[in-house]
Amino acid sequence: MVDTKEKKFLKAYMDCHEAFVKYCSAISYGKMDAEDLVQDVLLSAFHNFEKIKKQDQFLHYLIRAAKNRSISHLRKKRNKQELLDKHANRLTSKEVNAETLLDIQLLYKTLTELPEQQKDALILFEILGFSMAEIAEIQGSTxxxxxxxxxxxxxxxxxxxxEQHNVGIKISTRLKTILL
Amino acid sequence: MKKKNGIAERLFENARNTPPEFDLNHIEEMVNQFSGAPPTPNDKNNWTKFINIKNGLIMSLSMTTCIYLISLFFTTGNLPSSILENKPTISENIYDVAETKNINTTTHSKTDQYLKEELQEEILPSKKHLNQGISIQEIQGPRVSPLDNKERQFISPNFNQTDSSQNEKPNNISDRDLKDELLSTESGKEFSIVTSNESGLDSEPISLGQLKLRRLKKILYKNLMADELIKSKYAVVNIDLPGTKIIINGKKINDDLFLKYQELTMEAGTGKYRKIKINRANIRVGDFTETGFSGEGYGKFTEEIESPYYPRSINDKDGNVLYVFEKENAELDALADRLLGQYYGGGAPPRDHVDLEFEALLDLHQNLYALVIKDGFIDSKEFPVIIEVDKTGIKVNGKIPTSAQLSGYQTMVTKYKIKPAAFRSIRLTTHQIKVGDFGDGQFTGSSSTIGDY
Incomplete structure (x- = not known):
């Protein structure tokens, strides 16, 4: 019985995996460990799996749950650098090159400075490739x-x-001046 | 897009193409451990989930309603007297009036006599009272309670409720002792006064209470309005209950209504002098004789006192006493009764009051008299004039001025910012002007004597 439930759950989850993990990585960047968030959400979803009415929209459910958890979950205060290192190590183990890793980190870091809803909409639209109608449904908006x-x-x-690019240029110019 | 957001697009592109942090196997391992894991704290029954805006609103509304109902219950006097006496001090003088047959007030001392006289004078509104020039300060004798506010008193019959045990007077307690005991109930500004029934009145005894009086007032106003016997819920109502007929505001009602109002006023009883008097502030049920009122009342009562705006006499330059105002006031009152009736009431009482300086009153007196004589409403300054300034328009001695005449009055009214309101009028006599509100037998506004005498 238990096996059946796990299998059912994993079967439903399979199609959502990539988008869900990427979403968790993006929204948790620098705040909490993405693995914790993924685990939390999946555990909750697993226990409530039978109660989920629209199982064809399982990804929407997971994303909403992750969003809510990221806001309300009582997070352990961890060293930010430790979180960033974990993230970098995981991506490096997936053979992501250094330049791409830096790009991703820059993007996620900049995204954290955006208003919450704008950030969420951008992640769903630009990174996960959801349509606007789908995002509207997830966020309960139009x-x-x-x-x-x-x-x-x-x-x-x-x-x-x-702004960050300009700051970078200024710093590099100064460094050049100092070094020369 | 790429041109516009070159850097951002590149970053998004990289993010899209990057594999997820965890592969599916890792998730599978995770899920395999879930079957034995307890649910997360958020999945447990947590009572805090019931705290939300909707529930908060419902709870706060319920609480507000409960508090309102409790405060309403307390203010309607349903508490024992011991609790009522501990209420915060209010700015009005409060009298508890009740009818007690066991007490013979004729044997009381000067204090008791004073109380009875004072009560009768204060309860019985009479225009004679104004013209007799008797002011409350002139009454000699020990005062039971200082009348800080001479305008309002609260009369309620809750003595029966609070001290009902005293109706059954033990034999070893004299009337005097009982009276003293009653007076000793004075607490701050509250005390009880007992009035006796007029002997020889062929009336049924009254045994109402605060709640019944209040209900009676409400029901009567509602039905009188529905039957179009009064035009406003603020109208003054006098109901005579001799028994064989019912007279409402001087008019005998027909047989159909008789049966209805007989039933409505059943608890008030009948009698030769039995009446129900209602105005917006109070209700009185009892016998109204020449000697005064005996019965029960509930509400706020306006005390008619000698007003400096109602002079009775004045000395002329040679020191002779002249009674010009007495005559003028009588004529003015007669005109007001004829034009407006005793029971008029055209809407809610005004919230503002007329407040004019002497110069303004003098100007109004001169100009308005000139206007009414010019327009032919009166022949000379000898006659009193009442200019009604209510929301239906301006009337001069009960007549509506023509459009050509109206502008003159409107100019004067506008000049001195006399806003239209129910009961509001300008009343002129040869030597006086009164501008303000004449409702419920009292005058509020500005008044002055004019000219030499």
Whole structure:
């Protein structure tokens, strides 16, 4: 009986795996361990699996649960650097090159500076490839509102990235001046 | 897009193409351990999940309603007297009036006599009282309670409820002792007064209480309005209950209504002098004789006192006493009764009051008299004038001015910011002007004597 439930659960989860883990990685970046979040959400989903009405929308359920957990979960205060290192190590073990890793870390770090809903909409749309209608359903909003959030999120993200880029150029120029 | 968000697009592209942090096998291992794991704390029954905005609103509304009902219960006097006496001090003087047959007030001392006289004077509103020039300060004798606020008193018959045991007077206690005991109930500004039934009145005894009086007032107003016997719920109502008929505001009601109102007023009883008097502030049920009122009352009672705006006489330049105002006031009152009736009431009482300086009153007196004489409403300044300024418009001595005439009055009214309101009028006599509200037998506003005498 237990095996059957586990199998059913894993069967339903299989299609959601990539998107769900990526989502957890993005929203938990620098705040909590993604593994903790994934485990928490999956445990909860496992116990409530029979109660989930729309099992065809299991990914939506997992994403909503992860979102709620990331906000309300009583998190252990961990060293931020430790979390970042864990994340980097996991990706490195997946043969992700250093440049891509830096890009991902820059993106996730910048995303944390965005307003929560804009950040969420951008992750779902840009990284996970959800349609606006799907995001609207997950967030309990309308397509129009999601479109606005994504648009504003992009603008803000661009601005933040440019600022960081300019700061980087300034630092490198100064370093060059000092070294020369 | 790429042109616009070059860096961001590159970063998103990398993020999309990066494999997830954990592979599926890792998740499978995780899930395999779930079967023996306890549910997460959030999945347990947690009572805090019931705390949300909706439940909070429901709870706060329920609490507010409960508090309101409790406060309503307390204010309706359903508590024992011991608790009532511990209530916070209120700014009004409170009298508890009840009818007690066991006490013979005629044998009381000066204090008791004073109390009875004072009560009768305060309870019985009479225009004579105003013209007789008797003020409450002129009454000699020991005062039981200082009348801090001379405008309002609270009369309720809850003496029967609070001290009902005293109705059964033990033989070894004299009337005097009992009276003293009653007076000793004074607590701050609250004390009880007992009035005796007028002997020789052929009336049925009354045994109502606060709640019944309140209910009676409410029911009567409701039915009188429904039967169009009064125009406003603020109207003054006098109901005579001689027994064979019912007279409401001076008019005998027809047989159909008689049966209805007989039933409604059943608890008030009948009698030659039996009446129910209601106004927006109070209700009195009892016998109204020339000597005063004997019965039960509930509500706030307006004390009619000698007003400086109602002078009775004045000395002329040679020191002779002239009674011009007595005559003028009588004429003005007669005109008001004829035009407005004793029982008029056209809406809610005004919230603001007229407050004019002497110069304004003088100007109004001169100009308005000139206008009414010019418009032909009166022939000379000898006649009193009542200019009603209510929301239906301006009327001069009961007549509506023509549009050509109206502008003059409107100019004066607007000039001195006299806003239209129920009971509001400008009353002129040769030597006086009163501008304000004349409701419930009292005047609130500005008044002045004018000219030489």
């Amino acid at each position: 397509s129009g509102a999601i479109k606005t959030k994504i648009s504003r999120g992009r603008k803000l993200l661009k601005k933040l990235l440019e």
